[in-house]
Amino acid sequence: MKRAKVVETDDINKNGEDEKHPNFLIPKLCSWMYDLKWATGTGGGMSVKHGDFIYMAPSGVQKEMIKPGEIFKCNASGEVLENPASLKLTECAPLFMNAYSIRNAGAVLHSHSKDAVLASLIFKGKEFRISHQEMLKGIKKGSSNEPHKYIDTLIVPIVENVLYEKDLTRRMKKAMELYPESNAVLVRRHGVYIWGKNWQQAKTQAECYHYLFKLAVKLKQLGIEPDQAPAGENGIA
Numbered sequence: 001m002k003r004a005k006v007v008e009t010d011d012i013n014k015n016g017e018d019e020k021h022p023n024f025l026i027p028k029l030c031s032w033m034y035d036l037k038w039a040t041g042t043g044g045g046m047s048v049k050h051g052d053f054i055y056m057a058p059s060g061v062q063k064e065m066i067k068p069g070e071i072f073k074c075n076a077s078g079e080v081l082e083n084p085a086s087l088k089l090t091e092c093a094p095l096f097m098n099a100y101s102i103r104n105a106g107a108v109l110h111s112h113s114k115d116a117v118l119a120s121l122i123f124k125g126k127e128f129r130i131s132h133q134e135m136l137k138g139i140k141k142g143s144s145n146e147p148h149k150y151i152d153t154l155i156v157p158i159v160e161n162v163l164y165e166k167d168l169t170r171r172m173k174k175a176m177e178l179y180p181e182s183n184a185v186l187v188r189r190h191g192v193y194i195w196g197k198n199w200q201q202a203k204t205q206a207e208c209y210h211y212l213f214k215l216a217v218k219l220k221q222l223g224i225e226p227d228q229a230p231a232g233e234n235g236i237a
């Protein structure tokens with residue numbers, strides 16, 4: 001009996017034929033982030049876990065034009081196993097590793113969205129807070145499957161920025177340990193890190209967080225505190 005030719009899985013993936021493989025997914029997700037203005041000017045990034053391996057986007061490249069053959073493959077400790085296009089690994093790598101090692105995440109992204117930057121500035125302390133919003137339901141409580149309720153107060157820790165991105169690693173870790181229910185860490189005047197148990201959940205939560213960041217900024221402009229419980233609202237009940 002004639003046996004079918006064995007094709008190396010990774011060769012297929014680098015040609016972008018397996019849409020579920022990170023070599024294909026990461027370029028697509030980075031392009032989505034670019035379109036949302038979360039990853040312009042080569043900023044921001046994305047990482048996805050697949051089996052025992054962690055895949056990461058390269059640094060300093062046009063985030064909307066990454067090719068399947070340009071994705072880094074790392075082991076579970078974050079050590080680079082493959083750098084097919086001889087590019088530079090993202091400076092976010094140790095920060096992405098925080099989400100994998102501390103939260104057992106399946107995917108993590110870093111956004112330079114203006115909404116995230118503004119959200120980090122409307123609260124001067126350690127916490128971004130918002131409550132009584134329907135979109136809270138799209139965000140789980142930490143690694144659990146329990147979503148936030150409409151009436152809950154969503155808290156995102158804020159860390160101060162540093163000169164070099166990799167030096168944020170310790171601050172992000174500290175914030176994650178202090179706020180186990182948060183699936184995001186804001187970096188003041190810089191952006192946000194958001195993760196999920198898989199890429200779909202990371203994407204969904206990222207969309208909800210960014211929606212809430214934008215809304216909170218607008219509410220502040222209108223003189224409404226984002227975490228204030230409703231008062232004097234008299235619609236049909």
Ligand SMILES: [Zn+2]
Binds near residue numbers: 110190
């Ligand atoms: Zn950054």
